[in-house]
Amino acid sequence: MMTAPDLTTPRERIRSGRMRRQAERWSWMFMRFSGAILILLIFTHLFVNLITGDGVSQIDFAFVAGKWADWWWQWADFLMLVLAMLHGGNGMRLLINDYAHRKTTRTVLMGVLGVAVAVVIVLGSLVIWTFDPCPVDADPSLLPSFCATVAA
Numbered sequence: 349m350m351t352a353p354d355l356t357t358p359r360e361r362i363r364s365g366r367m368r369r370q371a372e373r374w375s376w377m378f379m380r381f382s383g384a385i386l387i388l389l390i391f392t393h394l395f396v397n398l399i400t401g402d403g404v405s406q407i408d409f410a411f412v413a414g415k416w417a418d419w420w421w422q423w424a425d426f427l428m429l430v431l432a433m434l435h436g437g438n439g440m441r442l443l444i445n446d447y448a449h450r451k452t453t454r455t456v457l458m459g460v461l462g463v464a465v466a467v468v469i470v471l472g473s474l475v476i477w478t479f480d481p482c483p484v485d486a487d488p489s490l491l492p493s494f495c496a497t498v499a500a
């Protein structure tokens with residue numbers, strides 16, 4: 349009986365395509381898990397912003413500031429941001445692999461995709477984690493009520 353070759357070094361595993369197949373299996377699992385978590389996060393997000401309270405008309409600076417004063421919403425939005433970008437980015441990677449046949453086209457599109465995903469994650473995270481709910485020179489009527497206690 350023929351036995352499979354013993355591919356021990358990373359170089360041999362890469363050459364055999366085994367590592368790529370393993371990576372694609374992890375990518376497949378990531379898409380299933382992140383998809384399920386994203387459904388929960390996105391529907392909670394839409395429900396809280398559009399249905400509870402005064403609905404979409406309640407969304408202003410104070411509403412966003414009020415949410416991000418709570419670490420729970422900061423983490424929920426951060427998780428939604430990262431998972432949505434990685435899920436969408438990985439999905440686009442598969443589309444590029446399927447439809448871009450020329451090597452240069454694939455390399456350029458993959459580069460643009462990687463940069464776009466990284467920029468959105470970095471900028472979105474900066475917004476969430478450096479957000480100032482009580483900026484000093486702002487009109488007090490636009491700020492959340494807890495800023496009055498902070499200023500006093």
Ligand code: HEM
Pocket residue numbers: 390393394397398404407412415421425426428429432471472473475476
């Ligand atoms: C009409 C529908 C939507 C409205 C009115 C809306 C509104 C908002 C508002 C007011 C915020 C600021 C913070 C917060 O409320 O949590 C926000 C943040 C966010 N939303 Fe939505 N949203 C909508 C749909 C979506 C959908 C469908 C997604 C996901 C695919 C999404 C992803 C996000 C993310 C990731 C953030 C955090 C942004 C950041 O990092 O700065 N939103 N949204």
